[in-house]
Amino acid sequence: MRRFFRRKSSREVARDRLKILLISDRVNCSPEMMEMIKLDIAKVISKYMKIDSANMEIQINTKGKGSRGKTPTLYANIPILDLHK
Secondary structure (H helix, E strand, C coil), X not given: CCHHHCCCCHHHHHHHHHHXXXXXXXXXXXXXXXXXXXXXXXXXXXXXXXXXXXXXEEEEEEEEEECCEEEEEEEEECCEEECCC
């Protein structure tokens, strides 16, 4: 059976939730908002290609200097299963 069809262990789910909590705390964004962003990104990209949304990761970091100090930046790691929908 392929890796993307297996269920995540409770350890993996807990680790993912902790990551989301830590990231959201860093940028003052609730875990619920982070999950909504992740779902919206997956929904849009899924219109154009087949992705592994269960294993995608998003992060918001504050780096660099913008006109008002550090600028939040969104990074996404989205496994692509097939380029053709």
